[in-house]
Amino acid sequence: MSTTTYHLIGTRPPRHDGADKVTGRALYGADLKLAGTLHGAILRSPHAHARIVSIDTKAASQHPACRAVVTAEDFPETPDRIVDLGEGDTPLSYIRGNMLARRKTLYQGHAVAAVAATSPQAAAEIAALIQVVYEPLPCVLTAPAAMAKGAPLLHGDLRCTEFGQPTTEASNVADHFRQVMGDSEKGFAEADVIVEREFTTSTVHQGYIEPHTATALWNNDGRLLIWCSTQGSFVVRDTVACMLDLPVSRVRVTPMEIGGGFGGKVPVYVEPVAALLSKKSGQPVKITMTRREVLEGSGPTPGSFIRVKIGAKQDGTLVAAQAYLAYEAGAYPGAMVAPAATCVFAAYDIANQTIDGYDVVVNKPSTAPYRAPGATNAAFATETVLDEIAEKLKLDPLALRLKNASKEGTRRADGAKFRRIGCVEVLETMKAHPHYTAPLGEPSHAEAKRGRGVAVGFWMNAGLPSSCTLNVHADGSVGLIEGSTDIGGSRTSIAMMAAEVLGLQADDMRPSVVDTDTIGYTGVTGGSRTTFATGWAAYEAAQDVVKQMKERAAKLWKVDEVHFADGVFSAGEHRLSFKELAARVGEVGAPVVGRASINAKGPGGSFAGAIVDVEVDVETGKTSILRFTCVQDAGKAIHPSYVEGQMQGGSVQGIGWALNEEYFMSPEGRMMNASFLDYRMPTALDVPMIDTAIVEVPNPVHPYGVRGVGEANIVSPPAAIANAIHAATGCRMRHLPMNPPSVLAAIQQC
Amino acid sequence: MRSFDYAAPVSLAEALALLAAHPTARVLAGGTDLLVQLKSGRRETPLVVDLKKIPELKAITFDAAEGLTIGATVPCCQLTAHADLRRVYPSLAEVAGLIGGTAVQGRASLGGNLCNAAPSADSVPLMIALSAQARVAGPQGLRTVAVEDFCVAPGKSILGPGEFLVSIFFPLPAPGFHAHYLRFIPRNEMDIAVVGVGVSTTVQDGKIAAARIALASVAPTPLFVKAAGDSLVGQAPTSEAIAGAATLAQAAAKPISDMRAPADYRRHLCDVLTRRALTATLGAQ
Amino acid sequence: MKVHVQFTLNGEPAEFLAEPRQTLLECLRDNLNLTGTKEGCGDGNCGSCSVLLDGQLVTSCLVLGVETQGQRVDTVEGIAKGSTLHPIQKAFIDHAALQCGICTPGFLMATKALLDHEPNPTEPQIRLWLANNLCRCTGYDKIVRAVQAAAAEMRA
Numbered sequence A: 001m002s003t004t005t006y007h008l009i010g011t012r013p014p015r016h017d018g019a020d021k022v023t024g025r026a027l028y029g030a031d032l033k034l035a036g037t038l039h040g041a042i043l044r045s046p047h048a049h050a051r052i053v054s055i056d057t058k059a060a061s062q063h064p065a066c067r068a069v070v071t072a073e074d075f076p077e078t079p080d081r082i083v084d085l086g087e088g089d090t091p092l093s094y095i096r097g098n099m100l101a102r103r104k105t106l107y108q109g110h111a112v113a114a115v116a117a118t119s120p121q122a123a124a125e126i127a128a129l130i131q132v133v134y135e136p137l138p139c140v141l142t143a144p145a146a147m148a149k150g151a152p153l154l155h156g157d158l159r160c161t162e163f164g165q166p167t168t169e170a171s172n173v174a175d176h177f178r179q180v181m182g183d184s185e186k187g188f189a190e191a192d193v194i195v196e197r198e199f200t201t202s203t204v205h206q207g208y209i210e211p212h213t214a215t216a217l218w219n220n221d222g223r224l225l226i227w228c229s230t231q232g233s234f235v236v237r238d239t240v241a242c243m244l245d246l247p248v249s250r251v252r253v254t255p256m257e258i259g260g261g262f263g264g265k266v267p268v269y270v271e272p273v274a275a276l277l278s279k280k281s282g283q284p285v286k287i288t289m290t291r292r293e294v295l296e297g298s299g300p301t302p303g304s305f306i307r308v309k310i311g312a313k314q315d316g317t318l319v320a321a322q323a324y325l326a327y328e329a330g331a332y333p334g335a336m337v338a339p340a341a342t343c344v345f346a347a348y349d350i351a352n353q354t355i356d357g358y359d360v361v362v363n364k365p366s367t368a369p370y371r372a373p374g375a376t377n378a379a380f381a382t383e384t385v386l387d388e389i390a391e392k393l394k395l396d397p398l399a400l401r402l403k404n405a406s407k408e409g410t411r412r413a414d415g416a417k418f419r420r421i422g423c424v425e426v427l428e429t430m431k432a433h434p435h436y437t438a439p440l441g442e443p444s445h446a447e448a449k450r451g452r453g454v455a456v457g458f459w460m461n462a463g464l465p466s467s468c469t470l471n472v473h474a475d476g477s478v479g480l481i482e483g484s485t486d487i488g489g490s491r492t493s494i495a496m497m498a499a500e501v502l503g504l505q506a507d508d509m510r511p512s513v514v515d516t517d518t519i520g521y522t523g524v525t526g527g528s529r530t531t532f533a534t535g536w537a538a539y540e541a542a543q544d545v546v547k548q549m550k551e552r553a554a555k556l557w558k559v560d561e562v563h564f565a566d567g568v569f570s571a572g573e574h575r576l577s578f579k580e581l582a583a584r585v586g587e588v589g590a591p592v593v594g595r596a597s598i599n600a601k602g603p604g605g606s607f608a609g610a611i612v613d614v615e616v617d618v619e620t621g622k623t624s625i626l627r628f629t630c631v632q633d634a635g636k637a638i639h640p641s642y643v644e645g646q647m648q649g650g651s652v653q654g655i656g657w658a659l660n661e662e663y664f665m666s667p668e669g670r671m672m673n674a675s676f677l678d679y680r681m682p683t684a685l686d687v688p689m690i691d692t693a694i695v696e697v698p699n700p701v702h703p704y705g706v707r708g709v710g711e712a713n714i715v716s717p718p719a720a721i722a723n724a725i726h727a728a729t730g731c732r733m734r735h736l737p738m739n740p741p742s743v744l745a746a747i748q749q750c
Numbered sequence B: 001m002r003s004f005d006y007a008a009p010v011s012l013a014e015a016l017a018l019l020a021a022h023p024t025a026r027v028l029a030g031g032t033d034l035l036v037q038l039k040s041g042r043r044e045t046p047l048v049v050d051l052k053k054i055p056e057l058k059a060i061t062f063d064a065a066e067g068l069t070i071g072a073t074v075p076c077c078q079l080t081a082h083a084d085l086r087r088v089y090p091s092l093a094e095v096a097g098l099i100g101g102t103a104v105q106g107r108a109s110l111g112g113n114l115c116n117a118a119p120s121a122d123s124v125p126l127m128i129a130l131s132a133q134a135r136v137a138g139p140q141g142l143r144t145v146a147v148e149d150f151c152v153a154p155g156k157s158i159l160g161p162g163e164f165l166v167s168i169f170f171p172l173p174a175p176g177f178h179a180h181y182l183r184f185i186p187r188n189e190m191d192i193a194v195v196g197v198g199v200s201t202t203v204q205d206g207k208i209a210a211a212r213i214a215l216a217s218v219a220p221t222p223l224f225v226k227a228a229g230d231s232l233v234g235q236a237p238t239s240e241a242i243a244g245a246a247t248l249a250q251a252a253a254k255p256i257s258d259m260r261a262p263a264d265y266r267r268h269l270c271d272v273l274t275r276r277a278l279t280a281t282l283g284a285q
Numbered sequence C: 001m002k003v004h005v006q007f008t009l010n011g012e013p014a015e016f017l018a019e020p021r022q023t024l025l026e027c028l029r030d031n032l033n034l035t036g037t038k039e040g041c042g043d044g045n046c047g048s049c050s051v052l053l054d055g056q057l058v059t060s061c062l063v064l065g066v067e068t069q070g071q072r073v074d075t076v077e078g079i080a081k082g083s084t085l086h087p088i089q090k091a092f093i094d095h096a097a098l099q100c101g102i103c104t105p106g107f108l109m110a111t112k113a114l115l116d117h118e119p120n121p122t123e124p125q126i127r128l129w130l131a132n133n134l135c136r137c138t139g140y141d142k143i144v145r146a147v148q149a150a151a152a153e154m155r156a
Helices: A018-023 A058-062 A092-099 A120-127 A143-147 A184-190 A233-243 A271-281 A291-297 A337-344 A375-392 A397-404 A423-432 A490-502 A530-557 A578-588 A640-659 A717-729 A740-749 B012-021 B034-040 B076-081 B083-088 B090-096 B110-115 B123-129 B226-230 B239-252 B263-282 C024-031 C087-094 C104-117 C123-132 C141-155
Strands: A038-044 A050-056 A066-071 A082-084 A089-091 A111-117 A131-136 A159-162 A165-170 A173-181 A193-201 A213-218 A224-228 A251-255 A285-288 A304-312 A318-330 A352-361 A448-459 A464-472 A478-482 A509-513 A563-565 A568-571 A574-577 A593-600 A606-617 A622-633 A690-695 B005-007 B026-028 B047-050 B060-063 B067-071 B133-138 B141-146 B151-153 B164-171 B177-184 B195-204 B207-216 C003-009 C012-018 C050-053 C056-059 C072-074
Touching: A018 C087, A018 C104, A038 A120, A038 A271, A038 A291, A050 A111, A058 A066, A066 A271, A082 A092, A089 A092, A092 A233, A111 A120, A111 A271, A143 A304, A143 A318, A143 A352, A173 A337, A184 A304, A184 A318, A184 A352, A193 A375, A213 A271, A224 A233, A224 A271, A233 A251, A233 A271, A271 A285, A304 A375, A318 A337, A318 A375, A337 A352, A337 A375, A337 A448, A375 A397, A375 A448, A375 A717, A397 A423, A397 A448, A423 A448, A423 A606, A423 A622, A423 A690, A448 A717, A464 A490, A464 A530, A478 A490, A478 A530, A490 A509, A490 A530, A490 A640, A530 A563, A530 A568, A530 A574, A530 A578, A530 A593, A568 A578, A574 A578, A606 A640, A606 A717, A622 A640, A622 A717, A622 A740, A640 A690, A640 A717, A640 C141, A717 A740, A740 B263, B012 B047, B012 B133, B012 B164, B026 B034, B060 B083, B067 B083, B067 B110, B076 B090, B083 B090, B090 B123, B090 B177, B110 B123, B110 B164, B123 B177, B123 B195, B123 B207, B177 B263, B195 B263, B207 B226, B207 B239, B207 B263, B226 B239, B239 B263, C012 C024, C024 C050, C050 C104, C056 C104, C087 C104, C087 C141, C104 C123, C104 C141, C123 C141
Parallel strands: A038 A285, A159 A173, A224 A251, A318 A352, A478 A509, A622 A690, B005 B047, B026 B047, C003 C072
Antiparallel strands: A038 A111, A050 A131, A066 A111, A082 A089, A159 A165, A173 A352, A193 A304, A213 A224, A213 A285, A304 A318, A448 A606, A464 A478, A464 A593, A563 A568, A568 A574, A606 A622, B060 B067, B067 B164, B133 B141, B133 B164, B177 B195, B195 B207, C003 C012, C050 C056, C050 C072
């Protein structure tokens, strides 16, 4: 556990953007207003699967308020190629096809054409004037249906990659891989208890409150300027440049304040379309999605079909595990089933494992990451099967987990070996937590039953490049320039890490998130990497500042060597605080500008566990969350308030996923609940206080021991709640969401 | 939203004249349904007539000898705060606190809830249980319609061309009268009733003297199940009597399956909620 | 036909020209350049656009701009007194009650309406009152604590 003492790290200073965000002054994407801005609107497919026979834009173009109309034909005709835009290798044609449909629409809400007009109201009216003739095709909405023989095919040219080898068979399965460790047949033969269960989970959305929005200006000097709400300004730059066949130097992306993302604002949707409209109209164009468009036209996270089989010895030793993971990618391949495979048994040291993963296209929106993408579905299966094994073996569920917990050196089925991790410490903290042994209390009415459940989850976190520049000002304050969109207070935690090096306070730092021209390449705010990687870059930049400041002091004092400790530069009797020296830098040299760019490796995964008490109304099937505790290994909590905030937020998203959130699709592939009224995310009244316990097992590679904390916390809640429902009712839940009708059905059947 | 004109008449006569001149106009109370419908394109209109400036439509009047009259545009937040209403019609104050959330209750009205004629309207089953009367103004003058007869189909009411709702009248409760609205929603707020049940019972000398039961979200309109209430009359308030009434309520329900719940589940809830609501008003075991 | 609307905005007389179909939210953001009030859903279900209309909490996406003729509208931009933050604003910062911040203006307005109405709310009262406001980042814990802290500060 962490023992180092710091002057600033681990404290809770006010965030730098706090005042702007409580006064309404902070500028989010939709708040930007350039002179002469036109408003864009997108026409979307009413069909889940259809051939586009024709698009007639004449009536729209002739409307007096119309300034531009675009369709897929307006994208440059560059040959298809494989590109990596921050989320792995993808054919350009898929990214382009999702932006504006070409020849076929693959989901209801698929963008088909767009217009720019003089007002948002006019734009919506004009988009509706575009005449599209569709030839509707049969649709497939789930992975098993899409994998069935004779299923309608989404992509005529998609060939399944089987075990890394291309095949010739047209299929909705883009990829089937298998990870094998040991011999699971043999392992199961040695098992005293084997539990094998099937699970299904519905498509869910990240549910960020701010809709996607972008303003693009194709400037008269040929440069394309974009202001938008994104988790990764460089991903937007690179994607737009790729789409429009421009060198990246011609595109500048300014990330505005962002109203939530959770992975959903990694992909790019409206920016290239706004750019095309701006090019055609010669004016800046803003496109802001409606909530319906966000739900129907942006990327939710995959629904899935999962089979998990685990074998254990009588003493609780897990001897074999097998997983079949079929994940719905939505319209284009990329269902994040590989991370699911990495996470499905990651918490346990199981010698014999076989994991099959299937990346399956279906007629639903092209999926996007959502907080530990893939892992939550998988943990729902693994952690409820383990609960069943614990029940059969009459073992305490945490004791069973602790007995088999992954440690430093444990090998996963994907071949990787864990470095120092905090799985055991998280489980021990859960076991020792007062919540775990507290009385459940009396049910609130005669038809209510209570139960407690636990589960753990893992997410490996990401590294990726980050850059940071520090400008030392004469008053000793430091301007910190970085490129990581700040979704949850990261500019402050990053600034704290630089300030820790410099012996400064958080208030001495002036952090800014800037555009793609002004800072070196920085990866997305995603993968729980921002505090880890950009914070590391800030640490290195601060070391650069210290080095330069020492040189200035050496010159000033005419000495060879200068020491720096606790914010004070010294040499012999000479002593100057950071601020004092900053004021005198000009006497002996150039201004001090520290900089660093890193390609961070070794993010060190994070484990998180949940303890939850529920009350189930057995007459209605409704589950209420009575008490919830989230335990997570942060490595080191830089700003504990915002670490807790991640844990609490992820937990409540997990509760929503567990209980009520889902894409409710009609048989024709229409989303029937595309509003915040019927896509039921938790309100303040649906959850209790979320207790947190931060575990600190330092990440050995990071200067402050940081592990990312943004994601692992969402992984365990659905499984923990399922286990709690079982404890209350005796019924096992194997479908998400566990909404009242499905819980009641389970009660009536079990 | 499509373009429309806006008018805010200040008298019944002015409003009637406007509606007579513009047969496709839509009247506006709190706007929490109408504006959503206009935005989504489900409804279009060339003229929105805002009724919130007409005195009769924005008043709450309590007469200790007659009963309570609530103007059609009075927002829910005023109902939950009204002392006489809370004292004499506590169930009405409670239901006003159920429609939407706090901000929605700042605009939404019982009149709007009724005129929107949604099968799921939270306040309507309770208003039926309270024997409320809708007072309607129109080209032929004023008329009164029982609330249970007001809605005729999803989104459609008995309001004819040029007519609008002025107020809703609630008779004085008899001694021994209790009413309650109970709904089931998957969340704890901000949801549409999967099933709602409004009940009222009057107990005199240990026997049920009168009872009314109405359901939400189980038929094309809010559903008054007269037989279910009548079955209780003359009986002692026992759990057997309650169960019998609940069975009748359930039998009358004709729910559909949609994204909010399957039909079977709704039918099941009719029984559960009716029992629970009656148990609440009768204080029975 | 555009309508000339005169009203009181954050305590000052103000006016704008609006099409009748423009919501109060659009009028605030597009016509009056007050972009602190946010749009999250457009149908009254997320509360990001909450403002006070004649002191009553409303979602400004479900009010027409023309309806506010002669009325008083208070937005997030009017909460602070000059350069001094309101105790609610300060409590939200001190208690880390915001992460991305997009829902914050709505929560601040809802909290202001709550504490004007009930200076000493219980936790269930706070949760019920704020249920018209969705926050996807915080899980509400720190928001509820900030409201409790602000209430205590304002009672002191």
